Amino acid sequence: MTPRVAIVGIGQTALSAADDEHLYHELDYEAARRALTDAGLDRGDLDTVVCSGWDAVDGRTISDMHTAMSAGGYLKDSAHVGEDGVMALAYAFMRIASGLFDVAMVTGHGHAESSFEIISNVVFDPLFSRPLGPSHLVSLALQAGAYVQKHGISEEQASAVVVKNRDNGAGNARAHLRQPVSREEVLASDPVCYPLRALHCPPQSVGGVAIVLASEDAARRISAKPVWISGISWAIDSYDLGSKELGRLGSLAAAAQRTYRMAGISDPLNELDLAEVHEITAFHELMIYEALGLAPEGGGARLMEDGVTAPGGALPVNPSGGVLSSNLYGASGLLRVAEAAFQVRGDAGPVQLAEARRVLAHGMSAPSGAAAPTDCVLILEGG
Secondary structure (H helix, E strand, O other): OOEEEEEEEEEEEEOOOOOOOOOHHHHHHHHHHHHHHHHHHHHHHOOOOEEEOHHHHHOOOHHHHHHHHHHHHOEEEEEEEOHHHHHHHHHHHHHHHHHOOOOEEEEEEEEOOOOHHHHHHHHHEEEOOOHOOOOOOHHHHHHHHHHHHHOOOOOHHHHHHHHHHHHHHHOOOOOOOOOOOHHHHHHHEEEEEEEEEEHOOOOOOOEEEEEEEEEHHHHHOOOOOOOEEEEEEEEEOOOOOOHOOOOOOHHHOOOOOOOHHHHHHOOHHHHHEEEEOOOOOOOHHHHHEEEEEEEEOHHHHHHHHHOOOOOOEEEEOOOOOOHHHHOOOOOHHHHHHHHHHHHHHHHHHHHHHHHOEEEEEEEEEEOOOOOOEEEEEEEOOOO
């Protein structure tokens, strides 16, 4: 049986479109400071620090020479994960579950010091693909297009996802974009890359997020409201766009099934109270429903249209506003975990839902390859 690990501290900076006053590692510092305060700890209580970040985006080699120190890693065991912060959390979970550490700090950040779209070209094959100029957004558009062609999904159905999430984000003081939009505004927004329009895509948000994890014994000493990770798994799909079926999220489906087994879940639609998912485009949220086993393949849009994933539905999805409202790129998955943990603790503020005892959080890695190849799924519970 895997030893129990809990979230005992959460920290998040304000999110914005730009921040000319703070460097990326200062965002990690502020988020880590807030997480320690939330947990009632100080730097000396940490056993290990796991930072996330992507050197190409941060603009320097070995960027964690700054982030590790900012996160409290001076004279501590520390590690760096070149993925979304949700994968750093997975690594910290394993470190604690191994019995080697009791308390871990996990940090992630997003900034606008460089264009993620331009830099994302470097993840593609340097000989055959990269010279053609593909990017993160182009690969996601190809994936969304394959999904549209396979299942006949309409722009209107995808636009309903944007309306839902932006409405949710409007009530979340922690979100970056807090302005609702209408379906007509989404459909009238500029084309970006078929089938994506501007409002089908997330913003590039600036900010930091940090989470403190603890072993069972430490968690019970530290927190009156620990949030237990009862299930966690991750999976990686093919790096190459031409080597996988683009119309489905295979890595997410694999990760979800393993997570459900670990958490003892057989019917996620009826056993979960809510989900915070990494919908990197509006079309991808519909694909995520299917990969998580909430709907059959091609049935994600119907789930949405029936109101199942609305705030008052059977399984609300992204009550925080999701990635379409707040997108840290290198830490959007970690932010989903933070928002899900806030819900379990009853600390989500105006977007708090009445039933949040068992929730799902999902993150995908933006920098690790094209078209959503890496996914991590967690089940969080109170008690």
